[in-house]
């Protein structure tokens with residue numbers, strides 16, 4: 001059935017096309033048609049290759065004398081998927097792009113569905129540039145989001161606007177069930193982590209996360225708090241390391257007391273740890289002495305590194321060692 005609102009895509013409509021694909025926009029229900037090439041689709045996807053290698057039935061639908069195939073996918077997702085095939089420049093390229101998941105969610109879903117492995121790898125490559133596998137790289141990602149360099153690492157705060165189109169939860173919906181889930185565990189873990197950090201003030205749009213995802217987030221937060229305690233417990237100083245007159249002026253026990261008090265109720269643990277390092281560097285109370293402060297700072301830095309490496313385990317994305 002056709003309606004007045006149906007349209008042919010202005011860009012993905014080739015006069016020498018050999019197949020017309022149609023799909024409905026999920027928001028408006030409007031039908032959109034794309035006149036493209038069987039050869040291009042077959043090159044990227046074995047599913048389309050099989051579809052086109054079957055003999056044409058006599059009652060096949062035609063549009064302008066060209067075979068017409070209606071797909072159950074969202075027209076906008078399909079458009080972006082086809083654009084990725086025809087125009088590699090259409091795909092975002094760069095590092096720490098906050099909008100990557102929004103742009104690539106639809107194409108990735110269809111690349112998975114139609115087994116377009118090369119496209120899927122290309123998208124994964126971009127996601128790895130966005131979510132680096134080292135803590136130093138990750139700090140650079142957060143820094144790149146912040147216009148004010150003094151707000152370094154404070155990007156997940158209700159008082160600081162998130163970058164436009166920043167939707168880390170879309171990566172969870174992309175990768176959760178994808179065949180490449182294992183190799184993308186690091187990216188997926190950071191997507192869960194950032195979703196957990198922003199949940200209370202930038203909740204995910206409905207339809208992307210499942211009950212299991214929310215449970216993973218809750219359990220992940222708990223595992224991380226336990227991990228911090230496990231790491232710090234044998235390393236923290238209960239009294240001043242100097243047995244000199246300065247001892248009476250050292251606040252190291254009070255520092256750790258207030259550390260645990262402040263940890264409770266926090267979500268962004270990586271930021272919290274860096275904030276505590278800042279507390280030690282600045283002249284705020286409680287203030288450990290010049291001997292204890294550097295030790296505590298390096299312990300907290302090591303704890304951040306440990307926690308960052310632990311993320312994939314916290315969200316149960318890789319087997320626990």
Ligand SMILES: [Zn+2]
Nearest residue numbers: 240250289292
């Ligand atoms: Zn001390």
